[in-house]
Amino acid sequence: MLPVALDAMGGDRGPEVNIAGALRAQRAGIPVLLVGDETKIRQPRKGALPVLHARESVEMGESAAKSVRAKPGSSIRAAIDAIKNGQACAAVSCGNTGAFMAAATLVLGRIEGVDRPAITTLVPRTDGGRLVVLDLGANTDPKPEHLAQFARLGDAFARVVLELDRPRIGLLSNGEEPSKGNDLVRAAHALLKELPLEFVGNVEPPHAFHGACDVLVCDGFVGNVMLKSIEATAEVVGGILRREILAHPSSRFGAWLLRGALSRVRKRTAYSSIGGALLLGVDGVVVVAHGRSDATAVAGAIAHAHRCARDDLVARVRTALRPA
Amino acid sequence: MLPVALDAMGGDRGPEVNIAGALRAQRAGIPVLLVGDETKIRQPRKGALPVLHARESVEMGESAAKSVRAKPGSSIRAAIDAIKNGQACAAVSCGNTGAFMAAATLVLGRIEGVDRPAITTLVPRTDGGRLVVLDLGANTDPKPEHLAQFARLGDAFARVVLELDRPRIGLLSNGEEPSKGNDLVRAAHALLKELPLEFVGNVEPPHAFHGACDVLVCDGFVGNVMLKSIEATAEVVGGILRREILAHPSSRFGAWLLRGALSRVRKRTAYSSIGGALLLGVDGVVVVAHGRSDATAVAGAIAHAHRCARDDLVARVRTALRPA
Numbered sequence: 274m275l276p277v278a279l280d281a282m283g284g285d286r287g288p289e290v291n292i293a294g295a296l297r298a299q300r301a302g303i304p305v306l307l308v309g310d311e312t313k314i315r316q317p318r319k320g321a322l323p324v325l326h327a328r329e330s331v332e333m334g335e336s337a338a339k340s341v342r343a344k345p346g347s348s349i350r351a352a353i354d355a356i357k358n359g360q361a362c363a364a365v366s367c368g369n370t371g372a373f374m375a376a377a378t379l380v381l382g383r384i385e386g387v388d389r390p391a392i393t394t395l396v397p398r399t400d401g402g403r404l405v406v407l408d409l410g411a412n413t414d415p416k417p418e419h420l421a422q423f424a425r426l427g428d429a430f431a432r433v434v435l436e437l438d439r440p441r442i443g444l445l446s447n448g449e450e451p452s453k454g455n456d457l458v459r460a461a462h463a464l465l466k467e468l469p470l471e472f473v474g475n476v477e478p479p480h481a482f483h484g485a486c487d488v489l490v491c492d493g494f495v496g497n498v499m500l501k502s503i504e505a506t507a508e509v510v511g512g513i514l515r516r517e518i519l520a521h522p523s524s525r526f527g528a529w530l531l532r533g534a535l536s537r538v539r540k541r542t543a544y545s546s547i548g549g550a551l552l553l554g555v556d557g558v559v560v561v562a563h564g565r566s567d568a569t570a571v572a573g574a575i576a577h578a579h580r581c582a583r584d585d586l587v588a589r590v591r592t593a594l595r596p597a
Numbered sequence: 598m599l600p601v602a603l604d605a606m607g608g609d610r611g612p613e614v615n616i617a618g619a620l621r622a623q624r625a626g627i628p629v630l631l632v633g634d635e636t637k638i639r640q641p642r643k644g645a646l647p648v649l650h651a652r653e654s655v656e657m658g659e660s661a662a663k664s665v666r667a668k669p670g671s672s673i674r675a676a677i678d679a680i681k682n683g684q685a686c687a688a689v690s691c692g693n694t695g696a697f698m699a700a701a702t703l704v705l706g707r708i709e710g711v712d713r714p715a716i717t718t719l720v721p722r723t724d725g726g727r728l729v730v731l732d733l734g735a736n737t738d739p740k741p742e743h744l745a746q747f748a749r750l751g752d753a754f755a756r757v758v759l760e761l762d763r764p765r766i767g768l769l770s771n772g773e774e775p776s777k778g779n780d781l782v783r784a785a786h787a788l789l790k791e792l793p794l795e796f797v798g799n800v801e802p803p804h805a806f807h808g809a810c811d812v813l814v815c816d817g818f819v820g821n822v823m824l825k826s827i828e829a830t831a832e833v834v835g836g837i838l839r840r841e842i843l844a845h846p847s848s849r850f851g852a853w854l855l856r857g858a859l860s861r862v863r864k865r866t867a868y869s870s871i872g873g874a875l876l877l878g879v880d881g882v883v884v885v886a887h888g889r890s891d892a893t894a895v896a897g898a899i900a901h902a903h904r905c906a907r908d909d910l911v912a913r914v915r916t917a918l919r920p921a
Binding site for chain 2: 510
């Protein structure tokens with residue numbers, strides 16, 4: 274199978290973390306193509322990862338629209354081009370999300386019927402299921418009809434990935450009644466009711482995590498803030514627990530006895546283990562990873578991209594989107 | 598000192614929880630006036646709480662605007678009237694937030710210079726400080742100039758309650774650069790830069806909780822979703838930990854040794870201990886409590902309201918809002 278193209282220059286922590294993540298993925302049997310400045314990412318050892326040279330990089334703060342025109346030779350663009358040219362099955366970047374999305378949409382195009390691709394991820398629910406959440410930041414000011422498209426995309430994704438016959442679609446809101454929400458949510462609610470989907474209405478965050486729906490639709494600004502709040506809270510609660518444990522000797526022994534449970538909790542709540550979100554709606558497998566990703570998260574994002582490509586996700590979502 | 602008027606009919610769990618919370622507050626030395634249907638809330642015992650009869654109640658799903666006109670005799674309205682009539686120093690309700698806010702604004706009026714009161718709360722930060730967050734749901738579609746007012750209100754609140762000389766004001770966004778955010782946030786950013794406040798720019802949720810600012814300004818829809826996501830995540834992480842611990846005998850002994858630490862974590866992360874959010878900007882102390890409140894949360898909200906009234910918060914915020 275073709276390798277996953279990894280933008281080795283992207284992310285807050287620089288190429289080292291990307292290379293470490295790529296090597297970890299390779300050890301797990303996933304071929305990876307490193308994309309970036311070869312003077313910085315070429316590895317000396319034999320059996321190292323193949324490198325695709327890209328002379329430029331897009332910085333985190335750069336304008337996405339400008340970067341596409343101004344830096345046609347960037348590592349972000351080259352990773353996407355590698356899919357188009359048949360050199361890679363998927364692309365992953367922890368770098369500038371806007372630039373990555375712009376390049377993906379420009380080079381790969383969109384699936385028929387999709388105006389706005391949406392950043393999509395899976396979040397573990399308390400009932401053991403998984404929740405599809407979209408959009409997580411691709412569209413900060415969508416129109417109601419875009420939220421309706423996200424609902425159709427999320428429905429198709431959940432049917433393919435979660436193998437559900439009829440995923441329950443919820444609309445993120447600040448209350449369950451149809452009168453709740455902001456203007457956008459109220460208008461989207463009216464559109465979603467008319468779609469041939471299992472629309473369960475407005476859903477508040479706690480109910481969504483407890484299993485009230487399989488797909489949670491939201492605008493990208495709110496979705497991004499929500500996901501970052503969830504990550505931050507899980508970290509804060511974990512951090513308080515660690516400090517409390519270290520402060521007391523009897524607690525330390527208790528923590529030693531609890532170490533198995535604590536490590537399982539960390540695994541179930543660490544978002545690094547999910548490792549990346551799909552840019553759903555573009556005609557190719559494009560995975561956006563967190564700027565703060567460590568090597569584990571990079572390896573997770575590569576594995577996620579590889580799985581999506583292997584399972585022919587894009588073609589199956591395209592089919593699922595077509596009216597019956 | 599005057600009692601705190603409690604809407605005894607409000608909330609998902611009915612009058613029992615409100616009465617239990619009020620009795621708990623009374624035992625802590627805070628006088629409480631129960632407001633509601635006296636056939637349902639009159640307590641048989643001597644030394645029970647005083648009751649102010651209100652024949653109607655506003656249901657959770659009712660339209661706020663309609664309820665103000667249609668139910669002038671509701672417990673929500675009577676609790677607010679009790680402030681106006683000099684029978685109470687503050688009002689608390691776990692009931693219909695929209696109806697409570699509408700009654701408060703109508704009866705008590707707004708502080709000079711405030712167009713839109715904002716639901717305001719304090720969230721513990723990881724650096725030991727506390728973060729003022731507003732708005733949490735009073736305004737789901739504010740204009741940029743309303744966010745600028747929230748910044749001024751939050752600044753005044755932080756100077757009075759947190760005793761800071763120059764609180765650092767952050768604007769909730771999906772990225773730090775001024776170009777990040779949705780249309781509303783970008784427009785508000787431009788306004789906030791021009792105010793005589795210590796504006797630190799856009800702040801993402803994790804940085805806000807780690808101490809990047811003292812006041813976090815956001816629109817009510819996003820703020821409400823953020824707060825509910827934080828609450829839900831803290832509950833989920835705690836729930837996973839409990840299940841993991843109960844699943845293994847050696848973990849159970851470890852948990853017993855850890856019980857002190859675990860209970861302190863629960864206390865620091867349980868939002869019931871904060872117990873309510875202030876409707877900042879109305880001319881009176883009005884505390885909005887969670888619909889799901891238990892007796893502890895109700896008692897916490899009453900204590901919070903009592904503290905705000907005792908400290909003459911509204912008058913001090915009014916003074917702090919005036920140009921120097």
